[in-house]
Amino acid sequence: MIAVIDYGVGNLFSLRSSLRHLGLEAAVTADPEVIRAADRVILPGVGAFGDAMEQLERRGLVPVVQAEAARKPLLGICLGMQLLFEESYEYGRHAGLGLVPGRVCPLAPDLADPALKVPQIGWNALELLRPQDPLFRYLRQGEYVYYVHSYYGKDCAASTLAVSEYSIPVTGVVREGWVYGAQFHPEKSGDTGLRILQAFAEL
């Protein structure tokens, strides 16, 4: 069973539907017992970093996620991926879960082409730096995934499995042990995204 952590941040409709579509058993939950009993965990999220950490803390989920991340596969999606890092500079400085080395920084000042729009909204090609990773079992090089974000993971080269070009290589997928993070939305990336979720369920 996959525990999808529900901490009041973002819309879980598509994620729940896509897991159901794949025939995967999932529980959308904020209950630490259910999260401990699950054999894998998804940490979704849309919105601002500081608010999201506060919501996790309020529900007592920070130590739960940190402990479970060492025991079973975990996938952070979009803001959920950003929370995995050590810290973020979105509206001030905030500590993250510290599961992946690196920090979350604004995209705009780092872009080589200032005419590019922020947020990055749309489909971008995923360049697999480590195509043999099991998460990419069902992917080809250069498939398109759907991004919506204004911040990105930085100083995380050793953990980066895939990037997308946006005048600079933008961190697309990171991995540290069993902890994975995807900046894009697999649940909104059509068939490509479903194959990523399927691979995650088979880790």
Next chain:
Amino acid sequence: MIAKRIIPCLDVRSGRVVKGVNFQGVRDVADPVEMARMYNADGADELVFYDIAASFEGRALFTDILTKVAEEIFIPLTVGGGINTLEDFDRVLKCGADKVSVNSGALRDPGLIPAAARRYGSQCVVLSADVKRVDGQFHVFAKGGREDTGRDALDWIARCVAAGAGEVCLNSIDTDGVRGGFDLELLDAVAARVSVPIIASGGAGKQEDFLELFRHKGIDAGLAAGIFHQKLLSIPQLKAYLAKNGVEMRL
């Protein structure tokens, strides 16, 4: 690099997809769930659902159709038509919409866009503007293109973006349904004013129209209805043509 998006628009009335020509003389085309499946299989990058009669008749939205689509199609879904309050946002987001497009609702209540952006984030709020030339000036129209608000369109759009709209869907009433090409003059003028993604709507008649559109800087997506619904242009064929001509496409 990021791909340009091709977006079919499904105008829904009474559970059926219809497409107006210059917003009048509406013709029935097909079942929205069936069409959404087909467009997803064809490689559409996003789908837009408009409840075209909602702003006029004040009807509740077509949430069961939306739910059915969102349960099996995993690409971004935008919903518009009759979005007047935060409760309207909430209702369609709970049924699987990713973005919500506001038009007349924002004209009636200037507080709607900032409030929605605060609650759901700018990425969720699309400003949809129906624009028409009046005495050589671009005016915003309300109520499905039936009412001239007298407002300058460029100022209105810039104001909504500053207030939190994360994307602009720009529909030219002058070129809508005519199939003579997108309204490039209007699109260029808006692209010069705002830095959020712009979706061009109204006027697509052939694949060359899309190529010309994407050669203009600052346009991120092309939206069309009738030419796709009536199969005058197939999405796989269009995307292959654009890719061959150097436009980045998700194939």
